[in-house]
Amino acid sequence: MFYLSMFFQYLSQYLKTRFQYRADVFVEFFSDLLSQAINLIFILVVFGHTHLLHGWNRDEIIFIYGFFLVPFAVFSAFFNIWDFNERYIVKGELDRILTRPIHSLFQIILERLELESLLGAITGLAVMFYAGSRLHLDIDWYDPILFIVFVVGGALVYGGIFILLACISFWADARTSLMPMMYNISNYGRYPVNIYNQLIRFVLTWILPFAFVGIYPAAFFLEKQEWYWYSFLTPFIGVIFFILSVIVWNQGVKKYRGAGN
Template sequence: MFYVSIFFQYASQYLKTRLTYRVDTIVEIFSDLLFQAVNLIFILVVFGHTSLLSGWNREEIIFIYGFFLVPYAIFSSFFNIWDFNDRYIVKGEMDRVLTRPIHSLFQIIMERMELESLFGVITGIVIMYYAGSTLGLTFAWYDTFIFVAMVLGGAFIYAGIFISLASIGFWSDSRTDIMPMMYNIGNYGRYPVDIYHRVIRFVLTWILPFAFVGVYPAAYFLKREEWYFYAFLTPVMGIVFLSLAIFLWNSGVKKYRGAGN
C-alpha cells in the first residue's frame, strides 16, 4: 500500500505539471496519434499491392497492430527509461535516487512516466474494434481477462528488455546507442513473425521476444489455433523477463560506484 500511495502522489503531481502546459500536452498527444496513423497507412499501402501477406489478410494485420499499441502504450507510459544511462549514470542523478528510502527502479519509473502515452491504449482498442468487426470476430466473457493478462505480459516483456539494457549502465558508464536500435527491433513484433526468416523468428520469439507483444497474443483473438501455445505463453514470458530485469537491476545497483566529481 505504501508504494500504491507513492504512485498516486507522483501521478497527481505529474498531471498538475502537464495541465500547466496544456498546449504542449495536446501537441504531444496529437504527435503520437499522427505517428500511429502513419504506421497504419503503411499497412494499407502494403495491402494496396497484395491481398495476403504470408496467409494474413489486411484486417488481421491491422488487428495485430491495434493489439500491439495497447501494451506498447503501457510500456511507454511507465517505463520511459531510454535515457537512463546518460541522465542517471553519466550525469550522476543516480546518487540522488539512492539516498531515498524507496526502491531505486520504482523512483525512476515514477520520475520518467508519461501518462499521456496511455491514449495509445484507446487508439489500439479502437483499431482492434474496427478490424474485429470487419472480420466478424466474436469474444467470450472470459476473453476480457485473457486480454488483460496478455497485454500486461507484453508490457512486461518490453519493460524487462529495456530495464535489462538500462542495467548495463551500472557496469559501463559510457554512453551507448543500444536503446534506439532496440526500439527499432521492437517494431518487428507488430507484424506476423512468419513473414520473416526463421532466424529472425527465433530471435523475436526466444531472445528478444517482441513477437509476444503483438502477433502471438493477437493470434488468440484472431482464432489462429496454430499460435495458441505462444499466445498463452505471453504472460509467462512477461513475468520471466521482468523478473530477470529486476534481478539484473538489483545486482547492478550493488556494483554502482557513484558519479565521482
C-alpha cells in the same frame, strides 16, 4: 501499502505538473497519433499490392497492429527510461535516487511517468474494433479478461527488455545507442513472425521476445489455433523477463560507485 502510497503521491504531483501545460499534452497526443497513422498507411500500401501476406490478410494485420499499440502505450507510460544512461549515470542523478528509502528502479519509474502515452491505447482499441468488425470476430465473456492479461504481459516484456538494456550502464557508463536500435527491432513484433526467416523468428520469440507483445496474443483473438499456446505464454514470458531485469538491476546497483571524476 508504502509503495502504493508513494505511487499515488507521485501520480498526484505528475498530474498537477502536466495540467499546467495542457497544450503540450494535446501536441504529444496528436504527434503520436500521426506516427501511428503513418504506420497504418504503410500497412495499407503493402496490401495495395497483395491480398495476402504469408497467409495473413489486410484486416488481420491491422488487428495485430491495433493490439500492439495497447501494451506499447502501457510500456511508454510507465517505463520511460530511454535516457537512463545519460541522465542517471553520466550526470550522476542516481546518487540522489539511492539516498531515499525506496527501491531505485521503482522511484525512477515514478519520476519518468508519461501517462499521456496511454492515449495511444485508445487508438489501438479503435483500430482493433475496426478490424475485428470487418473480420466478424466473436467476443466471449472471458476475452476482456484475457485481453488485460495479455496486455500486461506484453508491457512487462517490453519493460523487462529495456530495463535490461539500461542495466548495461552500470558496467559500461559510456553513452550508448542500444536503446534506439532495440526500439527499431521491437517494431518487428507488430507483424506475423512467420513472414520472417527461422533465425529472426527464433530471436523474436525467445531472445528478444517482442512477438509476445503483438502477434502471439493477437493471434488468440484472431482464432489462429496453431498460435494458441504461444498466446498463453505471453504473461509468463512477461513476468520472467521483468523479474530477470529486476535481479540484474539490483546487481548493477551494487556495482555502481557514484558519479565522480
